[in-house]
Amino acid sequence: MRSRYPLYICLFALFLLASGTAYAFKLAEPNKKPLTLNIENTLGVEWHNEHEFDGGTLIGTDDYLKLTETLTASLDWNGFSLGTRIEGLYYPDQLVKRQSGKDDEQISQDDIRFEKYHFAYDSGKFRLDLGDYYATFGRGLALSMRRSPDGQLDNSLRGAKFEYKSGGTHAAVLAGFSNTVNVDPTSEDPQPDPNDLVMGFRAEQRIIDLFNIGAHAVDTRYGVLHSDSTRRFIPEMETTVLGASLEFPDILGYASFYAEFDHMLRYARKLNEDLDDYATVSDNGRGLYASASFFIENFTLTGEYKLYQDFIFRRGRTKLSYNLEEDAEAPGNLDFYEDIYYNNAPNLERTDIEFGRDYGNDHGFRFRAEYNSMNTGTVPYAVAYYTVNRWQEQGATSLGGFGQFEPGFKGDRIYHLWGGVTQYVGQWEMFVDGGYRDEESRDTGQAIKEVLHLKLGFSGPVAPKHIIGFEGFAIRRDYQILKQLEDDFDLTLSYDLKGAFSLSFFYTMQNLDYLPSNGKDEIKHYFAGEITSRFSDIIEISIFGGQVRESYRCYGGFCRKVPPFEGLKGKVKVRY
Amino acid sequence: MRVKTLMAILAFSMFILSSCVTSETAQKTKATPENQLAEQKAEQSKESKSSDSLKAIDPVPAHAFSLRDNKGGTQSLADYGGKVVWVTFWATWCHACKNEMKHLDEIRRKLDNPDFEVLAINTDTPDRQSMAAAQARALKVGFPILFDQDSRVAAKYNPSGELPYSVLVDAKGDQRFIQRGFLAGGEDEIEKRIHELLSEK
Numbered sequence: 001m002r003s004r005y006p007l008y009i010c011l012f013a014l015f016l017l018a019s020g021t022a023y024a025f026k027l028a029e030p031n032k033k034p035l036t037l038n039i040e041n042t043l044g045v046e047w048h049n050e051h052e053f054d055g056g057t058l059i060g061t062d063d064y065l066k067l068t069e070t071l072t073a074s075l076d077w078n079g080f081s082l083g084t085r086i087e088g089l090y091y092p093d094q095l096v097k098r099q100s101g102k103d104d105e106q107i108s109q110d111d112i113r114f115e116k117y118h119f120a121y122d123s124g125k126f127r128l129d130l131g132d133y134y135a136t137f138g139r140g141l142a143l144s145m146r147r148s149p150d151g152q153l154d155n156s157l158r159g160a161k162f163e164y165k166s167g168g169t170h171a172a173v174l175a176g177f178s179n180t181v182n183v184d185p186t187s188e189d190p191q192p193d194p195n196d197l198v199m200g201f202r203a204e205q206r207i208i209d210l211f212n213i214g215a216h217a218v219d220t221r222y223g224v225l226h227s228d229s230t231r232r233f234i235p236e237m238e239t240t241v242l243g244a245s246l247e248f249p250d251i252l253g254y255a256s257f258y259a260e261f262d263h264m265l266r267y268a269r270k271l272n273e274d275l276d277d278y279a280t281v282s283d284n285g286r287g288l289y290a291s292a293s294f295f296i297e298n299f300t301l302t303g304e305y306k307l308y309q310d311f312i313f314r315r316g317r318t319k320l321s322y323n324l325e326e327d328a329e330a331p332g333n334l335d336f337y338e339d340i341y342y343n344n345a346p347n348l349e350r351t352d353i354e355f356g357r358d359y360g361n362d363h364g365f366r367f368r369a370e371y372n373s374m375n376t377g378t379v380p381y382a383v384a385y386y387t388v389n390r391w392q393e394q395g396a397t398s399l400g401g402f403g404q405f406e407p408g409f410k411g412d413r414i415y416h417l418w419g420g421v422t423q424y425v426g427q428w429e430m431f432v433d434g435g436y437r438d439e440e441s442r443d444t445g446q447a448i449k450e451v452l453h454l455k456l457g458f459s460g461p462v463a464p465k466h467i468i469g470f471e472g473f474a475i476r477r478d479y480q481i482l483k484q485l486e487d488d489f490d491l492t493l494s495y496d497l498k499g500a501f502s503l504s505f506f507y508t509m510q511n512l513d514y515l516p517s518n519g520k521d522e523i524k525h526y527f528a529g530e531i532t533s534r535f536s537d538i539i540e541i542s543i544f545g546g547q548v549r550e551s552y553r554c555y556g557g558f559c560r561k562v563p564p565f566e567g568l569k570g571k572v573k574v575r576y
Numbered sequence: 577m578r579v580k581t582l583m584a585i586l587a588f589s590m591f592i593l594s595s596c597v598t599s600e601t602a603q604k605t606k607a608t609p610e611n612q613l614a615e616q617k618a619e620q621s622k623e624s625k626s627s628d629s630l631k632a633i634d635p636v637p638a639h640a641f642s643l644r645d646n647k648g649g650t651q652s653l654a655d656y657g658g659k660v661v662w663v664t665f666w667a668t669w670c671h672a673c674k675n676e677m678k679h680l681d682e683i684r685r686k687l688d689n690p691d692f693e694v695l696a697i698n699t700d701t702p703d704r705q706s707m708a709a710a711q712a713r714a715l716k717v718g719f720p721i722l723f724d725q726d727s728r729v730a731a732k733y734n735p736s737g738e739l740p741y742s743v744l745v746d747a748k749g750d751q752r753f754i755q756r757g758f759l760a761g762g763e764d765e766i767e768k769r770i771h772e773l774l775s776e777k
Contacts, residue, residue: 036636040735072735076637122640124654136726141701146727148701149737165642165650212648231753249648249709264628291706292711300714304706346703372714376678379671421670427761431671460759 008488017392035077038576044068049567063567065092069112081120087182088112092383115182116156127163132156135174136344137202137216141262141287142241144344145178145198154181157198167208175199178342197221198342204245214245220342240265243287259290264311285310291347300370306348348387366413377528382419388412411442418453428460447480447509459494487511501533508549524549540573610685630762631770635750638743639732643697643722646712651695651720660773662694662766664742665724665734668708673717673740676758682770691747691774694719699730699739711760738766746773 006272030382046066060521067090074083085196088111093462097110102519118131137143147154159176178196202216222237243262250256288307293300348366366387372378416436433455439448496502506529511524527547550564638661642652662680666673680694687752696717700708702725712721724730734741742751753769755762 034637038636041616076639080639122642124640124642124652127642132730134726134731136702138702138707140725142727144702146701146725147731148727149735152693168649200625206648209648246647249646250713256713258706258709287724293706293710295710295713298714300710302706302710344703346702346706368710370711370714372674372711376682379675422675428760429672429759 007252007363016454024344035075037075037576039071039073041072041575042068042070042571042574044070044572045568045570047567047569048565049103051566062095064108066090067092068571073336075338079122079124081122082118084117085115086112087115092329108137109183113182116154116179125164125166128159129161129163129164130159132158132179133161133174133176135161135172135200137172137200137218138214138245138260139258139289140344141260141345141346142216142218142243143198143200145342146344155179164425169204169210171201171203173201185348196342205557212249214247217241218243218342225507238267243489254296255294257290257292260288262287262311266310268307283310287311287345291346298374299522300374301366302368302370303365304347304348304368305363308345309363309532311345325390348389362389362411376424378420378421378423380410380419381430383417385414385416386412387416389414412439412448413442414439420455426460428458430458432456446459449480450476450478458490467494467496469496484515485513487513501531504530506530506546510549540571540575542571542573546570612722614774619638630744630753630755630765632753633751635746635748635752637731638745638749638751641697641722641724641729642734643724643729645723646721647710651722653695653745653749656693656695658691658747658777660692660747660777661745662692662742662770663697663745664694665697665699665730665739667698667700667739668704668711668761670739674711676740676742677715677717679763680756680766681719681771682717683763687767687770691777692770695722696720697722697729699705699724699725699727699737736753744769744773 005375044067046064046068048064051062051064055132062498065563067088068087069090072083073085074081076082090110090112091108094110096104100458116132118133120127120128120129120133122128123393126310134146135143145155145157145413147156156179157174157176158179159174161172161174161176163168163172176198179193182193198218198220200216200218202214204212204214206212212562218239219241222239227375235280241262241264243260244256247259248255248257261559264287266283266285267280286307286309289305291302291304293302308319348364364387369382369384371380371382373381388411414437416435418433418437420431420433422429424432432451434453435453437449437451439450440446441448453471453473455471457469461467461469469492471490471492473488475488477486477488479486488511489510491507492504494504496501506527508526510524510526512523526547526549528544528548532540532542534540544567545568548562548565551562595719613622614616638653640653642650642654645651645673653663653775664680666677677694677696680696684692684694694717696719698712698721705723705725708723715721730737733743738756740754740755740758742758743751746752750771755766
């Protein structure tokens with residue numbers, strides 16, 4: 001068994017570092033920027049009370065303690081930068097799955113690793129990145145590897161990227177292996193890197209200071225596997241995308257326009273029944289996205305159109321590509337905890353992203369009308385959406401990794417209207433926001449879902465340095481297909497004593513009912529509190545205690561399931 | 577038993593740590609539970625509901641960047657060398673950010689000083705770029721709006737992703753003040769600090 005002493009030593013060293021033994025320096029040279037070293041260390045302690053593992057079916061419920069550690073360090077000097085982020089996860093008591101007649105299986109994994117590291121040189125005209133870097137081409141149809149703090153994703157490529165920028169010319173060439181966050185902040189579990197190989201190129205040119213044209217190519221080779229036990233499996237898939245874009249950012253001050261087209265060649269390799277040979281099958285896909293905006297006084301009208309046909313771009317749970325022996329399971333490292341997307345194509349409010357469905361095979365449009373006031377006192381706003389999606393035939397299913405939820409219709413319409421007003425009086429802010437959303441089947445007219453929401457709140461100082469805040473949020477979701485009604489109410493109260501600490505209280509009520517009501521409403525209450533104190537610019541301590549309900553966190557066209565939590569979380573963040 | 581002992585040790589360590597440090601300033605960060613219900617709420621969880629006043633920091637060089645602007649060109653921080661620059665991060669869903677930008681535009685017009693500029697960096701994901709570009713145009717502010725499409729710049733300046741988040745950079749290219757969140761009424765102090773840095777030139 002692997003010795004855990006190095007892990008203990010590393011964690012202890014990091015804990016000492018978090019305890020205030022700072023090492024930071026700046027070295028100045030004449031006429032040059034100083035060498036600067038920045039270090040930030042976050043130590044977390046979590047106690048999970050009666051946690052349900054795998055819905056309580058795997059090993060039931062148990063209390064457990066977990067320590068997390070994140071250390072980021074960067075060194076900058078005259079265009080050079082060097083940085084790393086180390087992440088660690090440690091379970092004082094290992095969690096074990098016990099099954100009668102079988103050996104115990106350890107399900108918690110201690111982990112410490114260099115999560116990200118990079119070296120960069122930026123001369124202004126040229127930039128070279130080595131190690132981990134982010135990359136996005138165009139509107140993200142072809143490639144978008146980036147961090148999304150709200151989605152708790154941090155996807156980078158590990159390899160090399162070279163960029164050239166001069167005047168109206170911008171070119172980038174890159175190659176690297178995909179690197180997700182290994183201690184996933186959403187699932188809070190370690191997960192492997194996909195290590196898929198991504199290679200790409202994009203060039204963009206501004207023409208007569210009026211419009212931009214761009215062209216790109218991206219090749220993604222999936223399935224570089226890790227485990228010896230998976231040697232019989234072969235790289236399963238490859239996508240090649242060729243695309244071009246055209247943008248008019250400002251047309252006489254009244255309009256703007258963007259269009260991008262991408263053609264995808266998609267290959268899948270299917271093993272034969274004996275698992276000793278494979279055949280390559282291919283498919284063509286395409287993605288088109290266009291948007292136009294018009295500006296008249298305080299009104300903005302934006303129209304967007306998308307067309308995705310077999311435009312599938314993720315690795316994820318692609319077991320379908322394999323001909324497995326009866327009762328055999330695909331190797332674990334094919335079954336990622338969370339999917340990774342190599343792009344972030346505009347999805348235009350697909351209604352079913354919560355169900356884990358890909359948006360790679362649909363088309364539709366969205367109109368958005370918006371009113372924004374330039375006033376800095378009373379600020380009204382109103383937004384109206386009209387979206388139509390038509391889901392395509394699932395032609396690419398045979399290539400794997402597609403579709404989990406098949407409703408009885410092939411498209412939807414979404415009407416979404418919301419608005420509100422924010423009032424600023426001195427340092428006080430008051431707001432009210434409400435909206436209505438209706439979703440219905442495009443071809444059958446069947447009602448899908450209705451959502452009503454109302455939010456209001458205020459915040460401001462009751463005395464110098466004493467700031468209070470209140471926010472109430474109520475939402476009703478009428479799932480008309482599922483015949484289910486959900487009412488949620490959230491309340492947040494906060495008190496901020498500047499120079500000392502801030503205190504927050506959270507309450508959530510969830511009420512599930514069925515239509516017609518079966519008389520058994522499921523009402524759940526969740527309470528939580530958090531105290532945060534920031535000492536100077538160096539140290540921040542926060543303690544969170546209470547309950548958090550299971551939920552989906554949706555962002556940018558995809559959703560992630562956030563597990564429920566009950567217990568305590570403490571964090572000490574130290575910056576140097 | 578071992579778990580409880582470890583918890584006690586860690587809790588005690590955290591207490592000692594907090595006791596050893598002089599309390600200077602503090603502020604609320606993310607006052608939102610983790611159980612967000614919908615995309616709108618998930619996004620707004622990162623929106624600061626309270627604000628630090630401008631906080632002075634030890635001067636450190638501002639991270640270099642070069643980004644696309646709302647006119648289709650490319651702008652670098654280096655293009656504003658020798659100027660005092662207010663760098664602010666915003667997103668389409670962040671009302672406080674847009675309110676701050678309106679106030680910054682007022683301050684900028686009032687100062688009318690060629691040695692001062694505001695750079696507003698949008699942090700939306702690429703699938704919202706069209707919306708972001710439209711809103712940038714609708715705000716009618718006089719300063720450049722830049723797009724950090726691959727999140728590289730925000731990762732350097734503002735790793736937590738909390739919005740709004742602003743940095744005041746002096747004429748030497750050093751970060752001198754930071755501000756988390758924005759509350760109306762703080763404009764006077766912003767203006768005062770800008771004047772201080774302009775007078776250093």
